[in-house]
């Protein structure tokens with residue numbers, strides 16, 4: 001069997017080890033240190049828009065803290081894009097609130113602004129005005145940000161932007177991760193840059209960043225002893241892990257370009273196949289990092305189906321994965337409210353993510369192309 005081709009595997013740039021080495025040399029093994037502050041500064045400079053970044057241990061933890069900072073409490077309701085990974089929605093349960101799931105539109109596959117407004121109106125009518133909205137730029141494709149922010153503004157609802165998959169994507173030239181009242185990033189092992197595991201909370205002012213860091217370091221009051229008047233969390237990123245992040249920031253733009261090239265590669269392969277489309281930006285306002293390249297089957301039959309192609313590729317030791325299963329269809333969320341039609345469930349049934357790493361070699365891309373061509377014929 002030939003070596004495995006992964007969907008998206010870590011791709012180091014080269015200088016990660018030197019940042020880790022300097023942490024060892026200076027004995028900054030203890031959690032915080034220069035790499036954490038350096039990584040935060042790198043991210044703030046990259047995102048622009050006067051962003052303030054607090055590095056955390058995971059993206060899921062960052063969503064949790066964003067909900068706490070938004071003032072979401074037990075029995076509140078939070079609207080969440082249903083077409084996402086569970087890291088977006090599970091933190092709603094951590095704070096004892098209830099998710100209200102909203103379907104996707106078919107241009108970007110992200111939250112539909114009309115169903116969002118429908119959900120807000122309906123919940124207000126029921127006396128349950130949502131406390132926050134969580135949008136996601138799935139697979140790196142920016143959501144319909146103007147429409148969604150204007151709905152949130154109209155009703156005065158806090159917007160949390162889950163940009164875990166979208167570092168390096170832009171909307172109207174502005175970086176994803178700068179559009180929410182609070183935004184979050186992830187540096188998990190399969191993301192566009194990785195620290196092996198990690199995340200960040202991005203906010204619009206210094207005071208919120210300081211409050212986030214306070215909550216992420218066990219909410220210690222100022223005192224010589226351990227003193228606490230609030231429940232805190234142990235969510236801060238370590239100085240070792242942040243060293244990897246600093247090295248990764250040096251090659252982020254290069255890796256975005258490589259992922260975008262992968263998308264061109266698949267667009268070319270499927271250009272003459274009428275029943276398969278590759279997800280592409282709906283207009284020049286959108287620029288996706290194409291974290292994952294994803295395809296959609298027009299109609300499914302026994303032979304021409306995403307499962308058929310997935311298993312075929314598996315036989316060549318090539319990893320692919322169905323599109324994310326919507327949260328409103330997950331057993332854990334069976335009883336939760338949902339607004340929409342069947343867009344996201346249909347995407348789930350008909351869509352497939354293809355190998356998309358920035359470290360795919362010519363040889364590997366060739367193997368993928370041959371396998372797909374083989375299947376197509």
Ligand SMILES: *Cc1c(COP(=O)(O)O)cnc(C)c1O
Pocket residue numbers: 057058059060061084085086087088136162164165185186187188197198199
């Ligand atoms: C990866 C991911 C998260 C969670 O990030 P972790 O760092 O793995 O906790 C949240 N939302 C989305 C959309 C993700 O892809």
